[in-house]
Amino acid sequence: MNKYYSITELTREFGISTRTLRFYEDEGLIHPERRGRTRLFRPADRRLIQEILRGRRIGFTIAEIREIIQVYKDPPGELGQLQLLMSRVEEKREELRQKRKDIDDTLTELDNVEEACLTRLAEIGVGT
Amino acid sequence: MNKYYSITELTREFGISTRTLRFYEDEGLIHPERRGRTRLFRPADRRLIQEILRGRRIGFTIAEIREIIQVYKDPPGELGQLQLLMSRVEEKREELRQKRKDIDDTLTELDNVEEACLTRLAEIGVGT
DNA sequence: TTTGACTTTTACGTCAAGGTCAACGATAGT
DNA sequence: ACTATCGTTGACCTTGACGTAAAAGTCAAA
Known part of the structure; x- marks a missing residue:
């Protein structure tokens, strides 16, 4: 073990x-x-x-x-260190939230690309 | 204008x-x-x-x-190109979904860090 | 007209995150 | 005994995404 x-x-x-x-x-x-x-x-x-x-x-x-x-x-024991850490954590969280939004936006954009592709495929398929 | x-x-x-x-x-x-x-x-x-x-x-x-x-x-007009594009789009989407999950996990982890900080702060505050 | 703010191109520098290669040791299979 | 496989260190190399510095042009305000 x-x-x-x-x-x-x-x-x-x-x-x-x-x-x-x-x-x-x-x-x-x-x-x-x-x-x-x-x-x-x-x-x-x-x-x-x-x-x-x-x-x-x-x-x-x-x-x-x-x-x-x-x-x-x-984990830091001193007061100042703790406060510093917390503010840095908050920064990171803001960054991550932005990133998540970016990802969501890009995902819906990719949905559109895919749809456009399907439309295009249908056109081609019809023309065959 | x-x-x-x-x-x-x-x-x-x-x-x-x-x-x-x-x-x-x-x-x-x-x-x-x-x-x-x-x-x-x-x-x-x-x-x-x-x-x-x-x-x-x-x-x-x-x-x-x-x-x-x-x-x-x-946008590509040829069939093969379109299919290639769609598969690449699907790859990217998978990657982004993973990234999104990573971000969510990290966000909740940061929640925990913050909470630990607050607890610690309270302890220190009490001891003053 | 000189200063200051803004712009350009060219070219070398940097930094993170590994890749790659050499030279070698340990261990197992045939 | 030979070969393969897996492990090690150390050193240099590469790639992406810019930074930075040099040398110079443009244009408005003081």
């Missing part, structure tokens, strides 16, 4: 390269165990990688992802 | 640099008019820039944005 994942196991599961995972370790995002020099990834590492990739998909930079991870493992 | 925008007018409105707009022209995304060497942007250019920036916000590359613009100004 407490299974370990090998690096290639994870690259296959997530469709990324070993370079990427090593890079993330260099950047301090993950800290897999070692047996000798070989990296051993635990389920917790795996979950963390999932979250990293989610952050990546929505356009967070490595630095931003690292910051978020930091907050999770070591 | 048929007002023209100057390049700096637009950079101010959208919070981007002149370099960016010239770059977009080099990349064939926009085609402002010219009076001599000076670029003159019409309302249609302005709207196009807005859409480009929206694409940028949701993580589209220049190449992808160019492709979308192409489809709009010159």
Whole structure:
């Protein structure tokens, strides 16, 4: 029990390269165990990688992802830090809400494109 | 009537640099008019820039944005092209739906962070 | 007419996020 | 013993999306 994942196991599961995972370790995002020099990834590492990739998909930079991870493992205790964090969180939320709106708008635009395509196809089909 | 925008007018409105707009022209995304060497942007250019920036916000590359613009100004007439386009549109939609989900998940996560912050603040406030 | 704000082109610089290549070690199968 | 597969480090390379600096043109206001 407490299974370990090998690096290639994870690259296959997530469709990324070993370079990427090593890079993330260099950047301090993950800290897999070692047996000798070989990296051993635990389920917790795996979950963390999932979250990293989610952050990546929505356009967070490595630095931003690292910051978020930091907050999770070591939430700030000082008042000023907390207030700073909260304002930064609010900023991010605003950004994400904008992004979501952008996505929604683009999705309906794509609906239109598809419809136009179907219309066009029908025309061609009729003409055959 | 048929007002023209100057390049700096637009950079101010959208919070981007002149370099960016010239770059977009080099990349064939926009085609402002010219009076001599000076670029003159019409309302249609302005709207196009807005859409480009929206694409940028949701993580589209220049190449992808160019492709979308192409489809709009010159929809394909041939059957194979149309089918190709539709499948690519469907891919993009799937990608965007995933991204949307990622954003929603992250938003609720940020809710939790905020709540944790508030709790922490209350503790500190009580201890004062 | 000089200053200031704005514009142009050309060209090199930068930064993030990996890709790629070399050179090597450990382990398992034939 | 040989080969394959998987792992390692280290170093340089690449790509996208601009930044930045140089050198110069335009035009209005003071």
